[in-house]
Amino acid sequence: MHFMKNLTFLIVAGLFFTQLISCNEAPSKPDKPNIVIIYLDDLGYGDLSAYGATELHTPNMDRLANEGIKFTSGYATSATCTPSRYGLLTGVYPWRDEKAKILPGSAPLIISTEQETIPKMLKRAGYYTGIVGKWHLGLGAGDVNWNEYIAPGPNEVGFDESYILAATQDRVPTVYIENGYVDGLDKDDPIQVSYKENFEGEPTGLENPELLTIKWHHGHNNSIVNGIPRIGFMKGGDAAKWSDVDMADHFLAKAQNYVKENKNRPFFLYYALRQPHVPRTPHPRFVGKSGMGPRGDVILEADWCIGEFMKTLEEEGILENTLIIFSSDNGPVLNDGYYDDAVEKLGDHTPAGELRGGKYSLFEAGTRVPFMTYWKGTIKPQISDALVCQIDLLASLADLVNVDAEASDSQNLMETFLGKSKSGRENLVIEAVSRTALRSGDWVMIPPYNGKKVNTQVNIEYGIDENFQLYNLKNDLSQQQNLAAQRPDKLEELINTFEQIRGEEWKSDLSY
Known part of the structure; x- marks a missing residue:
């Protein structure tokens, strides 16, 4: 009888102790957030x-x-x-x-x-x-x-x-x-949808400005839906x-x-x-x-x-x-x-x-x-x-x-x-309108490209020039000072890095 009482006490105490531990433990997060x-x-x-x-x-x-x-x-x-x-x-x-x-x-x-x-x-x-x-x-x-x-x-x-x-x-x-x-x-x-020609009898932003609630500035003068001219034709x-x-x-x-x-x-x-x-x-x-x-x-x-x-x-x-x-x-x-x-x-x-x-x-x-x-x-x-x-x-x-x-x-x-590390990429190739450039550390290298320097329709600089561009973002976040001439060593380093990522084909896009 004495043995049974002790056994019962141990079981109850064990259950209590287990519950106490589980209550004090932080709930574990599911494996798949x-x-x-x-x-x-x-x-x-x-x-x-x-x-x-x-x-x-x-x-x-x-x-x-x-x-x-x-x-x-x-x-x-x-x-x-x-x-x-x-x-x-x-x-x-x-x-x-x-x-x-x-x-x-x-x-x-x-x-x-x-x-x-x-x-x-x-x-x-x-x-x-x-x-x-x-x-x-x-x-x-x-x-x-x-x-x-x-x-x-x-x-x-x-x-x-x-x-x-x-x-x-x-x-x-x-x-x-x-x-x-x-x-x-x-x-x-x-x-029916077409990006080549309009469907007969369908109004467009170009021909029917009186139907518009929003006026088009450039490129958006095709089919009208809800008073808004769109790109492309639909019926x-x-x-x-x-x-x-x-x-x-x-x-x-x-x-x-x-x-x-x-x-x-x-x-x-x-x-x-x-x-x-x-x-x-x-x-x-x-x-x-x-x-x-x-x-x-x-x-x-x-x-x-x-x-x-x-x-x-x-x-x-x-x-x-x-x-x-x-x-x-x-x-x-x-x-x-x-x-x-x-x-x-x-x-x-x-x-x-x-x-x-x-x-x-x-x-x-x-x-x-x-x-x-x-x-x-x-x-x-x-x-x-x-x-x-x-x-x-x-x-x-x-x-x-x-x-x-x-x-x-x-x-x-x-x-x-x-947030467990402060380390990120060493290098990143960025792209804009089929042209590419390199961000490497605090530096940005933009190869020379032909073409307009400004998209006049939206009044934004394309970021292109007939010469190489090199910027140190740590000191010049707004990219006002081109350091390509002053830092030929850094420019050459980034060109080599760029070529390793992009391959030889990138040179075919250059303006020189």
Whole structure:
């Protein structure tokens, strides 16, 4: 009897001790955090208050920067949209693929279905994968029939779910596509799309200015949808056409629903907002809020969307198990095809911050963009000067989820993205309008190129010259002093490095 009492006491004491230990231990994080990439369109280095903007206040984007890691040397691969999105998803420099240029809305898919992508890699790790928002990487294999299943597309390169616009808001077709099918299509009103000639009887921005609610400045004078002239021609599909002013809310709801439906399993979401790309069509709630016209208004709208999305993660109880990566596809542009007061109402705001250039430019403002990583409770708030690029996400995320990946140009910087290391890349090749340059350490080398020095339509310097350019960003962030003549040793070193990465072919692009 005495033995049984002692045995009972030991068992009870052991259970109590075990519970006591488990109560004092910090709850372990699941092995597979949710991963969200929030990607903006034409957002400049100086457009966020966290990056120095004083005329615009972006509290929700700032939260990601101030409570996560704010990278001061974070880059897109390219100064334009399609190439950057290609590099982001594939981990491959876009200049390696001649098809990775700004695409029309009717272009075929430029990512091979055999190619490695972030969603493919994450699916191998057990993730459910989705995209909501802008695609602009082509659809189909040519001569797309928009009235049937459209493939190949996002679903064929790794996404389990996709809800997208095919190209850009200023290009036809002006419809949403859900998992390969046009959303809301009336089969009795089939869609026709052409980037060569108009369809008989269809009004255009060029010939029917009286029908416009937004006037075109350059290049946007084809088919009119919702009073807005677009690039390219479209006929039919009236029931499926989107409402421009509701687009932000529409995509936000899709992103929120995706989170709610998949919160009980590890998921990846590529949430590709279209702000502040043209046409800038803020919801009436945001019209006039910035005092800078539609461009400022849609930046505030995007900031609000991000805040609402974050609330959803919190309400669903998964914020602390979600890694959020925030960036932009390229630098800023003001007048990019429409008269919308972006220049006239700019005031003291500087979309590029201290950087020179902008969208389309080899100067820093073309590819250096806002770049943050946020993971509540895991990433400690900090500022990092490490050189990082969006192409590095493939190899880095593969390391995070412990799977092998075909990394190509992608480098594993996961420790840097988590704030455990201050080291970044040694070298990065950047691209703008099919021309390339090298960032190496604190230096930038731009080879000589022929062509216009300024894109006069948008009033942005291309960053090209008939001579080599060499800048020390540590002492000259605004790239005002070309040191090529003073530092021939450094110039030669960077030329050799550039050639090792690019190969001999780069010389064929030079102006000498």
